[in-house]
Amino acid sequence: MSLEKFLTESTLTSLCIMAILVLLSxxxxxxxxxxxxxxxxxxxxxxxxxxxQSVTETIPKDPQAVLPLIGTLWIYILLCNLVGLIPGLHSPTADLSITSALALIVFFAVPYYGIRAEGILAYLKEYFVPFFWFFPFHVISEIxxxxxxxxxxxxNMSSMEIGIGVLLVLAGFLTPVAFLLLHFIExxxxxxxxxxxALIYIASGMEALAEKS
Structure with a gap:
């Protein structure tokens, strides 16, 4: 794969947002x-x-373990979404490859925190509840x-950007102010x-420990 194919506009914008977050922190x-x-x-x-507060209310037993991941996801995704309001730029989250990468982070975070909380045997046991033949259904549910x-x-983000882009072409830069506000809220x-x-999925992976405690 060539460097040009890897460094797409969404990837470059995403990397810039990461750099801004590091410098800001x-x-x-x-x-x-x-x-x-x-x-x-x-x-x-x-x-x-x-x-x-949101993390603590959802995972009261060990919120500090999950807080860095959820906090980073929230702030990063929010900035990615808001970038689309800047003329000439597009939200990285309007790119399926970026949202897929974010979803994969959550996918692997669920068993990580579940195993960390319960142990690998207790976590894997839940895939066979209530009966062992439920295993494929649990796997399909995860995917x-x-x-x-x-x-x-x-x-949601790509449709919003397309809609605002069409309005800008048809109505000019003054009419869609309300739609820009809608983009901000969205x-x-x-x-x-x-x-x-993501928080609920991770909490479900740590559920057995909470029930035992």
Missing amino acids: MVCVRSFKIDSPGYFQVIIEDLLSFIQ TRTLTLAVRLYG AILQAYIFGML
Whole structure:
């Protein structure tokens, strides 16, 4: 595979967003103050508090283990969705390859956290509940929900971008202001839905430990 085929517009935009997040996190760590927080610090702290509360309410037993992954997914997807509002740029999440990669992260995170919480034997045992012949159905369910995660985010963001693009061509730059606001709301909503579904799937993988405790 040539470098040109790998470095698509979505990939380059995604890499830029990752770099921005790394730089932003470094700036936040060095510049945030405990005694006199600024407006930006308050916004970031409120966002992190919301993420932490959501994770804790869903996984009360060990929220700190899952918090970094879910928080990163939420913030990264939100920025990817919002990039589409910038003229000349497209949301990486309007690319099926990007959403598929995100869905695969969740797919592998579920058994990772499940095995970490329960142990490999206890986790694998759940694939044969209530009877051993249910194993293929559990596997199909895992694959299906992974595909659903990828296609849902891709479908919503790509259709939104196409719709706004058509309106810009037909009506000019002044008329679709309301639709740009709709894009903004949709970007936040889709990031939240993806993160919550990922959180619920991971919680289901850790469910047996919670029931035993």
